Amino acid sequence: MSDVTGTASPRLPGLSATLVFKLGTLGTVATDRFTRALETFDLGLKPKHIGLLVALGAGAATSQQELAARMGVAPSLVVSLADHLEELQAVRRVRDPQDRRRQVLTLTDEGRRLLDRCETASRDLDADLTAELTDAQRAALGEALQLLADRVGLP
Amino acid sequence: MSDVTGTASPRLPGLSATLVFKLGTLGTVATDRFTRALETFDLGLKPKHIGLLVALGAGAATSQQELAARMGVAPSLVVSLADHLEELQAVRRVRDPQDRRRQVLTLTDEGRRLLDRCETASRDLDADLTAELTDAQRAALGEALQLLADRVGLP
DNA sequence: CGGATATCGTTCAGTGATCGAATGAAGCGG
DNA sequence: CCGCTTCATTCGATCACTGAACGATATCCG
Numbered sequence: 001m002s003d004v005t006g007t008a009s010p011r012l013p014g015l016s017a018t019l020v021f022k023l024g025t026l027g028t029v030a031t032d033r034f035t036r037a038l039e040t041f042d043l044g045l046k047p048k049h050i051g052l053l054v055a056l057g058a059g060a061a062t063s064q065q066e067l068a069a070r071m072g073v074a075p076s077l078v079v080s081l082a083d084h085l086e087e088l089q090a091v092r093r094v095r096d097p098q099d100r101r102r103q104v105l106t107l108t109d110e111g112r113r114l115l116d117r118c119e120t121a122s123r124d125l126d127a128d129l130t131a132e133l134t135d136a137q138r139a140a141l142g143e144a145l146q147l148l149a150d151r152v153g154l155p
Numbered sequence: 156m157s158d159v160t161g162t163a164s165p166r167l168p169g170l171s172a173t174l175v176f177k178l179g180t181l182g183t184v185a186t187d188r189f190t191r192a193l194e195t196f197d198l199g200l201k202p203k204h205i206g207l208l209v210a211l212g213a214g215a216a217t218s219q220q221e222l223a224a225r226m227g228v229a230p231s232l233v234v235s236l237a238d239h240l241e242e243l244q245a246v247r248r249v250r251d252p253q254d255r256r257r258q259v260l261t262l263t264d265e266g267r268r269l270l271d272r273c274e275t276a277s278r279d280l281d282a283d284l285t286a287e288l289t290d291a292q293r294a295a296l297g298e299a300l301q302l303l304a305d306r307v308g309l310p
Numbered sequence: 311c312g313g314a315t316a317t318c319g320t321t322c323a324g325t326g327a328t329c330g331a332a333t334g335a336a337g338c339g340g
Numbered sequence: 341c342c343g344c345t346t347c348a349t350t351c352g353a354t355c356a357c358t359g360a361a362c363g364a365t366a367t368c369c370g
Contacts, residue, residue: 015270016209016310018277019284020185022300027182029307030175054171074329079349101336101347115170122173129174132306133299141299144292145177151287152184155171220318229358234320256318256365
């Protein structure tokens with residue numbers, strides 16, 4: 001009966017039914033939980049630190065500029081993240097002999113251990129988060145999110 | 156010698172294959188895009204403002220404390236968000252006659268219009284984001300995300 | 311009734327994350 | 341050699357957000 005025009009009252013679906021909205025809110029929740037998990041390590045690390053390690057683990061040794069570009073943050077932020085990670089021996093900072101302006105970052109064994117701990121923690125969070133999903137749903141979700149990530153050009 | 160495709164260890168999947176990681180990164184992207192869309196409105200609004208409108212639209216008139224609890228932010232933040240939205244005539248602030256300490260917020264028609272604009276913008280972002288998904292995937296994704304949202308107690 | 315206590319909204323100062331501009335060292339083109 | 345660019349770093353500024361203090365109101369209990 002109601003609106004043939006179709007514009008008046010799409011109030012039931014609503015903004016909160018859109019993907020961007022759900023992704024935004026769930027993303028915050030996910031990041032919060034991961035942040036709390038990180039805090040239990042008691043190393044003063046934030047998600048961005050781990051993001052740096054991940055961006056580093058992907059390819060070979062990388063300059064800080066390159067890292068900043070990959071992560072979408074200011075180069076000056078990479079400095080402080082790398083400072084902290086270097087103190088923890090998770091990364092090594094070496095001047096590139098071919099171009100002595102560049103600081104080449106590489107992942108150390110300690111950094112790999114740290115990444116493993118994060119992976120374990122993340123899997124635990126995943127399990128808790130998806131407790132009410134079927135295996136098929138879990139798989140479909142992971143697949144779909146991966147497609148979105150590819151679409152926007154992420155790791 | 157050590158890498159290449161031989162390692163059957165759980166190193167290949169990696170942290171970036173976990174849901175929390177994907178949700179975190181995609182959540183940031185989604186929020187960034189929504190933020191940019193909001194900026195085109197040129198009303199000085201941030202996602203949190205819209206979050207307040209959504210939290211408000213859900214139920215009836217609500218006190219600021221209640222809103223703060225729902226949104227998981229400090230009551231003092233609700234003050235400034237509501238200040239801005241009130242200037243834009245998107246919400247009305249009225250002292251509760253039953254309890255004159257409480258400021259009761261209600262969504263105005265202007266606020267509803269604003270929400271509609273946001274919904275339209277979000278649907279556009281959704282369409283772009285999921286351009287490479289099949290309809291079935293899109294549906295499954297929305298469903299799964301809704302289950303996660305329910306699981307963690309979100310709108 | 312009346313004083314102690316709790317609650318609501320508001321203000322304000324402080325903190326943390328992030329950025330942008332300025333700086334200095336190093337490379338590069340002519 | 342000399343300007344021009346690029347890299348890392350430092351530093352000051354900004355923005356969102358919080359927590360503590362405050363005043364006004366409400367509620368409880370003797």
